[in-house]
Amino acid sequence: MTLSGSQRPDTAAGVDSVVVRGVEKIFDTASGRMTALTEVSLTVGAGEFVSLLGPSGCGKSTLLRLIADLDEPTAGTIEVFGKTARQARLDQDYGIAFQQAGLLPWRTVTANVELPLELHGTGSAARKARARELLDLVGLSEFGDRYPDQLSGGMQQRAAIARALAERPSLLLMDEPFGALDEMTREYMQTELVRICAETRAAVVFVTHSIPEAVFLSDRVVVMSPRPGRVEAVVPMHLGATADRADDLREDAAFFEMVTAVREALHTGSQAGRRPGSRTP
Numbered sequence: 008m009t010l011s012g013s014q015r016p017d018t019a020a021g022v023d024s025v026v027v028r029g030v031e032k033i034f035d036t037a038s039g040r041m042t043a044l045t046e047v048s049l050t051v052g053a054g055e056f057v058s059l060l061g062p063s064g065c066g067k068s069t070l071l072r073l074i075a076d077l078d079e080p081t082a083g084t085i086e087v088f089g090k091t092a093r094q095a096r097l098d099q100d101y102g103i104a105f106q107q108a109g110l111l112p113w114r115t116v117t118a119n120v121e122l123p124l125e126l127h128g129t130g131s132a133a134r135k136a137r138a139r140e141l142l143d144l145v146g147l148s149e150f151g152d153r154y155p156d157q158l159s160g161g162m163q164q165r166a167a168i169a170r171a172l173a174e175r176p177s178l179l180l181m182d183e184p185f186g187a188l189d190e191m192t193r194e195y196m197q198t199e200l201v202r203i204c205a206e207t208r209a210a211v212v213f214v215t216h217s218i219p220e221a222v223f224l225s226d227r228v229v230v231m232s233p234r235p236g237r238v239e240a241v242v243p244m245h246l247g248a249t250a251d252r253a254d255d256l257r258e259d260a261a262f263f264e265m266v267t268a269v270r271e272a273l274h275t276g277s278q279a280g281r282r283p284g285s286r287t288p
């Protein structure tokens with residue numbers, strides 16, 4: 008099933024999805040001020056898949072929360088589709104999926120997927136049609152009447168992704184969405200996500216701890232360093248179009264080369280990665 012381009016918001020047309028410029032984030036804590044992010048600059052192009060990778064506490068989730076306008080930077084600016092992060096949130100320009108699927112247990116899968124549409128006043132018939140389309144897209148058409156606790160973890164995550172796509176966002180913000188899944192399911196979900204992104208042409212900012220996951224999914228991997236969190240390197244993945252990536256890529260020599268490149272950038276910070284904010288050639 009394909010979502011046609013005409014169904015997507017105008018915001019995608021040639022405009023960068025996310026532009027982060029000189030962002031700093033300082034938290035006031037009981038033990039004093041803590042700089043979580045400093046001098047972070049990054050551009051995510053239309054339809055581009057960018058992963059944020061780095062050690063625990065380097066500020067990956069904080070950066071994603073700033074892009075989602077769930078918190079505000081102390082300094083610097085963030086634009087989403089050329090708007091302020093606040094305006095993009097109000098305009099529902101992106102979908103969000105986090106580690107816990109976050110489905111409401113008392114609603115069926117269909118009712119969960121319909122929820123964002125319901126909250127924004129979409130009529131019942133249009134909601135149901137859209138939910139059917141999305142459940143088809145994520146391979147859950149047979150499970151719309153089930154409740155979340157009747158699904159496996161991977162199926163719950165697919166339902167959560169369907170919900171995140173409900174309003175046809177041109178951008179998905181994902182924070183370790185597959186972190187709680189077993190390795191087999193995780194790889195399956197990665198392949199599914201590549202397929203879904205190819206069909207919807209959504210850009211993605213994806214937080215992960217997993218180097219192979221970042222490599223498999225991304226156009227570029229942003230390697231962050233801790234205390235304070237900053238962009239250490241931006242490594243372009245020379246693996247062809249993300250849309251063409253299939254399971255056998257994981258056994259390809261080029262894949263291992265990219266894993267090594269990212270690992271070196273992560274461990275030494277000396278990888279000749281691209282400058283923050285630079286784009287895939």
Ligand SMILES: Nc1ncnc2c1ncn2[C@@H]1O[C@H](COP(=O)(O)OP(=O)(O)OP(=O)(O)O)[C@@H](O)[C@H]1O
Pocket residue numbers: 034035036041043061062063064065066067068069070216
């Ligand atoms: N609301 C907050 N108040 C105070 N400190 C915070 C807050 N949120 C995050 N931090 C701190 O900011 C730093 C970055 O946290 P963040 O969760 O962004 O890191 P992360 O890279 O996503 O970590 P992990 O990989 O473990 O999830 C950490 O030191 C964390 O303790």
